[in-house]
Amino acid sequence: MNTGSYVNGQWYQPSGKEIGRNINPADISDVIAEFPYASAVDVGKAIEAAQAAFPAWRKTPGPERGRVIWRAAEIARRRADEIARTLTREEGKILKEAKGEVMKGISLLEYYAGEGFRLHGKTLPSEARDTFTYTVRQPLGVVGLIAPWNFPWAIPVWKSAPALVAGNTVIFKPSELTPATAALMTEIYQEAGMPAGVFNMLVGNGPEVGAAMVNAKELRAISFTGSNEVGAALYVKCAERGAKVTCEMGGKNAVIVMADADLDKAALAIHGGAFGSTGQRCTATSRVIVHPDVKQALLDRLVEGAKKIKIGAGLDESTDMGPVVDNQQWQTVLKYIEIGEQEGGKLILGGKRPEQLTQGYFIEPTIFDNVVPAMRIFKEEIFGPVLSVATAKNLDEALRYANGVEYGLTTSIFTENIDTIMKFVDEVETGMVHVNEATIGGEAQLPFGGIKSTGVGDREMAEEGLNFFTELKTVFINYSGKAERSMTR
Numbered sequence: 001m002n003t004g005s006y007v008n009g010q011w012y013q014p015s016g017k018e019i020g021r022n023i024n025p026a027d028i029s030d031v032i033a034e035f036p037y038a039s040a041v042d043v044g045k046a047i048e049a050a051q052a053a054f055p056a057w058r059k060t061p062g063p064e065r066g067r068v069i070w071r072a073a074e075i076a077r078r079r080a081d082e083i084a085r086t087l088t089r090e091e092g093k094i095l096k097e098a099k100g101e102v103m104k105g106i107s108l109l110e111y112y113a114g115e116g117f118r119l120h121g122k123t124l125p126s127e128a129r130d131t132f133t134y135t136v137r138q139p140l141g142v143v144g145l146i147a148p149w150n151f152p153w154a155i156p157v158w159k160s161a162p163a164l165v166a167g168n169t170v171i172f173k174p175s176e177l178t179p180a181t182a183a184l185m186t187e188i189y190q191e192a193g194m195p196a197g198v199f200n201m202l203v204g205n206g207p208e209v210g211a212a213m214v215n216a217k218e219l220r221a222i223s224f225t226g227s228n229e230v231g232a233a234l235y236v237k238c239a240e241r242g243a244k245v246t247c248e249m250g251g252k253n254a255v256i257v258m259a260d261a262d263l264d265k266a267a268l269a270i271h272g273g274a275f276g277s278t279g280q281r282c283t284a285t286s287r288v289i290v291h292p293d294v295k296q297a298l299l300d301r302l303v304e305g306a307k308k309i310k311i312g313a314g315l316d317e318s319t320d321m322g323p324v325v326d327n328q329q330w331q332t333v334l335k336y337i338e339i340g341e342q343e344g345g346k347l348i349l350g351g352k353r354p355e356q357l358t359q360g361y362f363i364e365p366t367i368f369d370n371v372v373p374a375m376r377i378f379k380e381e382i383f384g385p386v387l388s389v390a391t392a393k394n395l396d397e398a399l400r401y402a403n404g405v406e407y408g409l410t411t412s413i414f415t416e417n418i419d420t421i422m423k424f425v426d427e428v429e430t431g432m433v434h435v436n437e438a439t440i441g442g443e444a445q446l447p448f449g450g451i452k453s454t455g456v457g458d459r460e461m462a463e464e465g466l467n468f469f470t471e472l473k474t475v476f477i478n479y480s481g482k483a484e485r486s487m488t489r
């Protein structure tokens with residue numbers, strides 16, 4: 001694996017003074033590699049390379065660009081095990097989840113490879129005679145991609161593949177916590193035959209490399225996924241200089257369980273959502289809003305299931321839940337558990353590091369009962385294996401609680417009643433909605449993203465994710481052969 005940055009088709013060791021130590025969160029004595037950080041100077045070099053590569057890549061036919069992406073999918077399939085193991089070692093999620101993420105990324109590569117054949121506009125009738133009117137989609141130029149650590153393979157793929165197939169050249173900055181998976185992705189694009197300068201990757205920290213990208217007027221768009229704190233500030237900066245921007249940020253996702261729900265199904269889905277990926281998915285289930293009549297029966301199932309979760313290093317295939325990503329995240333989650341107790345939440349399971357696991361950032365699956373909507377653990381993103389359970393006596397109240405937070409990424413309901421389902425789908429304030437399944441999941445062909453404070457700009461994945469990386473041009477061709485002065489348009 002390469003440990004440098006990649007600019008203009010070359011791996012190199014950047015000149016910045018800082019060096020990032022990439023550490024396994026399941027065993028902090030395991031240093032995966034040291035990555036010298038790029039600086040703002042490297043951002044300048046990457047911009048030059050990407051600008052130089054743009055004209056030829058723009059003129060490369062879409063299907064041909066798509067074939068490079070397709071080859072990347074084939075190489076990724078061959079190297080899937082290596083990617084998954086690297087991802088688990090640096091991010092912490094269990095190997096099964098890492099393999100799932102790798103496969104999701106491969107589907108995204110395949111999907112966007114095909115989009116190279118379908119980069120279409122529309123033909124529409126003109127109001128004028130003998131005039132042909134249509135739209136074409138064209139690339140923006142050089143674009144910047146800034147990614148978080150929690151899906152270090154799938155998110156960079158779902159940003160880079162549409163950007164590249166649309167004909168843009170790219171500067172990609174992975175999270176400081178997951179540069180190894182990013183290096184593998186870059187190697188794969190290199191091996192797939194991506195021309196020099198078309199895809200560039202800089203390992204570096206947010207306040208320097210990320211900020212230099214955001215401020216670079218040459219970058220026509222920024223696609224960001226990460227925290228609200230960083231995303232909101234970045235959005236303003238991009239708006240000031242007129243760059244396109246999409247920000248996918250935090251979530252506080254709820255599962256509503258109605259009195260008629262199948263509680264076994266609900267409990268299993270809540271487990272997957274709350275404790276899968278150690279609760280570090282933007283779509284993780286962190287709240288349950290349950291009818292009082294079935295609360296105890298649901299809690300019994302949740303506690304029984306959570307007690308069976310085997311915590312440990314993700315590379316051990318018998319493990320069900322890995323550590324959180326780093327010390328900072330570990331401290332944050334423990335702090336929220338303390339806050340929950342101070343606020344009057346009733347801790348019914350977990351709440352601390354398992355005694356025998358002192359080498360990594362492990363936290364037990366944690367469940368709070370008696371949570372009310374005013375509590376911080378009900379409203380704020382925790383990003384760890386902590387589930388808050390509240391009650392609501394009917395759908396209106398459940399919706400009010402579910403919607404009463406600043407985030408709007410995903411929500412789920414468990415019920416057998418079609419009227420309840422339809423009203424829920426209509427009134428819930430999230431970009432993604434699930435019925436009788438977990439809050440998690442996304443598919444290449446389906447738009448992904450949230451509303452309210454979770455997301456601004458276009459949705460990611462699907463056709464919408466591709467459209468973000470294009471500019472629309474409207475064309476009027478007058479073939480009347482007459483000299484005329486149009487006053488009607």
Ligand code: NAD
Nearest residue numbers: 147148149174175206207210211226227230248249250282
């Ligand atoms: P983060 O905001 O700390 O970092 C995200 C990226 O931004 C990193 O690459 C970081 O280096 C960079 N960055 C930091 N400061 C910057 C600056 N000043 N200018 C430019 N870039 C800067 O987020 P994180 O901790 O890596 O990720 C976790 C967050 O991501 C959670 O809030 C989670 O909900 C969110 N997330 C959202 C989605 C979604 O689709 N809605 C998906 C995954 C993760």
